[in-house]
Amino acid sequence: MSEPLQPIVVSGMRPTGRLHLGHLHGAIANWVKLQSNHRCFYFSADWHALTTSYDRTEVIRESQREMFVDWIAAGIDPERASLFIQSQVKEHAELYLLLGMITPLGWLERCPTFKDQKEQLTDRDLNLYGFLGYPVLMTADVVLYKANAVPVGVDQIPHLELSREIVRRFNFHFGEVFPEPKPLLTEAAKVLGTDGRKMSKSYGNAIDLGESAESTTKKIMGMVTDPSRKRRQDPGNPDVCGIYDLHKVYSPPEVLEWSATGCRSAGIGCVDCKKKLLEKLAPDQERLRERRESLLARPGDLDELIRIGTGKARAEAQRTMAEVREAMKL
Structure with a gap:
């Protein structure tokens, strides 16, 4: 596989409500910097939102709009980064299914987040196929665009290593289709909430952007x-x-x-x-x-930006899936 002219970065957020200063200094400020020398794909992970909140779908669409507004207001440039909605690029689902066919169950059960969130989120049922398999969907999200790097904090490295293992397994069986995405370590600024705990909507201690x-x-x-x-x-x-x-x-x-x-x-x-x-x-x-x-006053303009970004992402995803099907002889 030849190296792209510019490194490719993919990252997304679940649309769960307004963003706050913790999001800004923990992730978005770094996304803004990456625009200058990377091809960037930033997406609303609405399917990922279902893994823990499948019964609260009514908030996703409005939260998604607010999230895109926050991103652009904070400096994400839709001319330099493709902004899109995960569920509107159906190739994510197709690759998720195919990668799921080769991913050992034990890999998923050992995932740190799977065990930690089952212990912490005791107010909801997480004994679900979708929750167990979300690292496979995350892998599909990243490798669908042949990302070289994924901006992550130190605590997220185990998740990315699982993605790299899935990629290695696919490439071993079907040929070198995907690059192994490397962690792009970002030292996120520590931002505490108004009560001294980590800033979070669920704690009610956040300062919104x-x-x-x-x-x-x-x-x-x-x-x-x-x-x-x-x-x-x-x-x-x-x-x-x-x-x-x-x-x-x-x-x-x-x-x-x-x-x-x-x-x-x-x-x-x-x-x-x-x-x-x-x-x-x-x-x-x-x-x-x-x-x-200013952005909220022009909802049509925002919709057009997301439509264009989703179109760019879809075109890239379709090219990758053509390679995948050929490699798998499907």
């Missing part, structure tokens, strides 16, 4: 900092503080140093630190809000 200045200010000013710093004169530890984590992604080095030194020496209070953060965060949120409103 483009949230109003009033709401953003209210949430930041009420945000949990170092829980051991009870009084203004007590020294604190910025390394356990969500405000300091946000300073790392919004503030220049001199402000970051001011925040860390002032916290440890009790030279500044938490209110001072929060107000300084808002000097950068609030204007950035306002820019995102304005972009979002």
Whole structure:
């Protein structure tokens, strides 16, 4: 297989609602950077949303629209990245089925996420074929576009290694059709929620992208900092503080140093630190809000961008599936 002129990157998100600052600094900001020197395919993983929420499909379509709006507002350029909907490229399902035919059951049962989520999501039934087999669908999503690399965090490497094993098994039996996708390690910025836990919609501790200045200010000013710093004169530890984590992604080095030194020496209070953060965060949120409103005011334009992106993805997927069928003599 010849190497493509530009490395190919594929990534997606499940449409489960508005995106927040954790999504922005954990994934989307990196997607924006990758656009400059990669062929990028970014998709709404609506079929993946069914693996844990098959009985809540009414939220998928609206969440999907909000998600695409958030992506574009945050800097994803539909001219440089193909934005598309997974379920509208039926080749994902065909390749999923074919790869499923050669994937040993034991590989799926050992998948860390399968075991972890079964233990954590006790409020829903996950004894489902779709949930067990989702790593095969994830593999199809990636290799359908012959991706060289997949942007992942360290915790996701085991999932990608499973995809690589499936690719090796396919290529062994049918010939070298797919490249083995390599992990494109991204050091995601740590973003804590307003209560000190990881920012998440399910925890109710998130700050949405483009949230109003009033709401953003209210949430930041009420945000949990170092829980051991009870009084203004007590020294604190910025390394356990969500405000300091946000300073790392919004503030220049001199402000970051001011925040860390002032916290440890009790030279500044938490209110001072929060107000300084808002000097950068609030204007950035306002820019995102304005972009979002502009996009939402032109729903037809957004639909056309996704239609074009889905068409590009479908054309690429059809070429790959022609190779797959020929290799498998189907």
